[in-house]
Amino acid sequence: MKDIIQATGLVKRYGEVVALDGLDLSVREGTIVALLGPNGAGKTTAVSVLTTLIEPDEGSATVAGVDVLKDPAEVRKLIGLSGQYAAVDKDLTGYENLDMIGCLYHLGRKRARSRARELLDRFDLADAADRPVKTYSGGMRRRLDLAGALVAESPVLFLDEPTTGLDLISRRELWRLIRTLVDQGTTLLLTTQYLEEADRLADDVLVIDKGKAIAHGTVDELKDMVGGERIEIKVADREDLPAAHEVLGRVAVGELQGDERSRTVVAPVTGGARELAGVLQLFESNEVPVSEVVLRRPTLDDVFLALTGASAESREQTSEPAKPGRRGRGSR
């Protein structure tokens, strides 16, 4: 299979802030690739470069063989984009939004109309089709925005944090819709800060941090990179935590992770179920009461932790230096 998205050495600086620092990436046709990283890792900047919204300071990129820098107009004919902020007109109805987008993709009046109705049906928005978007819920706006990216049945789709800020039900619903897209051979590059999202949707994951790719592979490959399994023990009493650390320390093949509030300790191990039985015996003989126990494959959070030395989830909360963004973003 050939690479339908290709980027080499992308660099983008905003004054002092380096948003992209020599990013390379390639996406094979018909696959879903997730750009995974914390806030400020450069995910949105990467998508903006590939969708011709901004020009990189250095590097080059092609989408479906077309050079993003030399022929941006041609690239726009081949892509659909759904951004982090629902890019729909809130005074227009859902139908009018999609119809307008269809016209601007030059589908022709008739095709734009039928396509709008078709997508509204598919995204469960038919009942709300003729209501102004300002009456929609957040989840409905996102679905409409996603539908907007699909209007022209573009071969390459970019979804920038499609589910950020959505509740769990809306998120699951959106995942289901996204999965069905790629059954039809569409190539999809999506960015996410949710490890579960990458796990659920992506064939390949590109972990990026500080504007650079730091790991690349299937979800399973990334997990193998970190290796082994994890034993997660929750003790009944907080006072037993040091004892649990001590016991697990004897079997762990790497560093332990502890969380005092949830009274859990996580140990990387290699022996699987047999090892788990041994560990439980050790807890028994040391008279440390265990309230919950889990043996699992590493999660992408473990992967991120191992690669960057910081938890992706915890870094989401740290504030990033504000990028000189578009005007008025803050007002939304």
Next chain:
Amino acid sequence: MNFLTALGDGLVIARRNLIKLKRVPDVLVFVLLSPIMFVLLFAYVFGSAIDIPGGSYREFLMGGIFGQTVIFGATFTGAGLAEDMQKGIIDRFRSLPMSRAAVVLGRTASDVIYNVITLTVMAITGLIVGWRIRGSLLDALAAFLLLLLFAYSVSWVMALLGLSVPSPEVLNNASFIVIFPLTFIANTFVPAESLPTVLRVFAEWNPISSLVQAVRELFGNIPPGAPEPASWPLQNPVIYTVLCACLIIAIFAPLAVRRYVRVAKKS
């Protein structure tokens, strides 16, 4: 092909703007009320105070009010664009294979419709307070077309301004700085001949004066016995106004489109 695409995409955007005008009635209320207010205010406050021998000052005023109002209306173009640029929909537009000129082209086009509405309301109000079209119907039609053409050209100036300010609020202030002197140092409310020399020369060559002069002539609202204008623009007001409008469009349309592309890119 490029030109046709721009035109087609511009129409799509214009349609969107008109839907928004319909949906957000407070804008429409302003579009309808301000011309009524202008006509009543000027007709009764000034119109009753000043006497013109042999003519009606109220009739003389109408041409000026027509001119001033459509030019004030052009701020809509700038405000609309400044507002659009803050909205997420612009991100969508930028990723679509549409003409780069479409957003600005569509905005100036939909503002022609605003102006048609404004002129209609204003003309009806004028007729109620005693203004009359004394020339032929064809001339009257030409007057309205001339007003629309000139307003369209000013729309492009305001488009550039709207794309250069950080927010719609700044635009209102910035545009008044341009519009007020332009509409007042003219023959809109007083004959240009009565102004002191420097201002008189400015007023005589001010295209707003020629627009107003042309409209007065075409509506037959020049009082009998009024002195023949001394300057070329006011002697040939229709030609001069059309020339100025074309020149303004030729200069500001490319500047506004280029500005749009630049502002849209900066993110």
